[in-house]
Amino acid sequence: MDAKRRLASPVLWVGLLLAALLLRMDVFQPLLRRGFPGVEPVVYNRDSFLALFLSQLGLVASASLAASLVGVALAVFVTRPAGHDFRAMVDALATVGQTFPPAAVLAIAVPMVGFGARPTVIALFLYGLLPIIENAIAGLEAVPQSVREAAEGMGLSARQRLYRVDLPLAAPVILAGIRVSVTIAIGTATIGSTVGALTLGTPIFDGLVANKLPFVLEGAVLVALFAILTDLLFARLERWLQPAAG
């Protein structure tokens, strides 16, 4: 029963497919040649897909980790009595971060920090902050008043209330925000290739510039699988957290 359930899991199949394509895209060479006659080479070969994937993973992971830490910390701050007055300002800042197109952030960041990974991480960080802050605030505010009052009345200190009550109860909602943020970041990271970051967007942009459609297709399929796999993993993490929250 358990083995069967594991076999039926989409995480396994999407993961295997992504791994197979990252390592052995050349298997599809004959098929791609038939689909796009006259394009040579038909499989992107300037960098290995695995290297591109790992580089993008690193960019997304560092930007999302930073956005999660900063976002949750800001949400905690504005939902405490001391930070209450800053609530509107943090909301506004996060919204501005989201409204700014990542391409514009790249354009501004490049002259300041140079080409490559750094402007990409900055853009992803700013772009990913809003869903995390908004969900974290919503999750922390959804902790029932009765629970908060009981915790205070029994003598939990402010720090104990935060770590033992507020954050665990808000965790599913906070995680949902991080899930949205990371999934968006994976897609958005591809434009980092326009400023010299190595991502799975690199074959896409090279393909567009050199009019080689198979490159675009290869990059796009890999990015999509990457995003889907990540989303599935987060869904699993959320389910794992759920029973504890009742």
Add this chain to the structure above:
Amino acid sequence: MIEIDRVSKSYGERRVVDRLSLTIGAGELCVLLGSSGCGKSTTLRMINRLIPTDAGSIRVGGEDVTSLPAEALRRRIGYAIQSIGLFPHWTVEDNIATVPRLLKWREAQVRDRVGELLELFRLDPPIYRGKYPHQLSGGEQQRVGVARALAADPELLLMDEPFAAVDPITRDALQSELANIHRATGKTIVFVTHDIEEALRLATRIAIMERGRIVQLGTPLDILEHPANDFVRDFVGHHGLGLKLLSVRKIADRLRRGETADGEPLALDASLGEALSAMTARHTDRLPVCDADGHEVGVIVLADLVR
């Protein structure tokens, strides 16, 4: 045990507690009774400093409540509220163990204490320890809430309308459990309610509050027999006053010693209301009475109820 001395609290222009003084002795079950907005909950919450006072002082066990950190104070005072506030992500055991663990009890001791409390509230420990709050009925949740408040064996227990949100049958059961626990443990309890019947049933003393002040302080019988003013008279209610009096007077006060009667005996500490109820149901005007050991000590007669 508690000395409240000319305490005031205002929100903006509105004075919700107005130079209130009240002394509650050890082992009392003092009910703060009044309609909503009379300041009874605010008074209660100033005792464990959930609400700071504007003026006046509160001493618990001789110590001013502001003389130690709020958290340390609250860990010494049990607190149960209407909305219960069980931690939904913790099991019943973890909920009850909250304060003992904050006080760093040994884990074996915590486990024993949780088992003891679950048994006290007739919740079978092997079944209930591992349950989550959402798996419990309203009455069970409130039992766990009160058990949690009692967990670290506090001298003082504050209860804010703890039974207001449960159905009448469950409320009745919870009230008699609380009365038993109060009798058995001798804890000092401050109990807030707007329900006059509940107050008459549980209180050793009732403080009736109106607009932030105590308008009358006395035993349930005092308040029914000698209401201090029209407000108290209205609040207590003319309607059914006789039955309320019967419910607070004890059989012991009207006992005819030495006489005998047939039938299932009533307990000496039962109320005259219970005696009337038993007589009505059994179509009789005299019933035997026994003491706590089960020995018959006399009879109670219908005519004596209205004396």
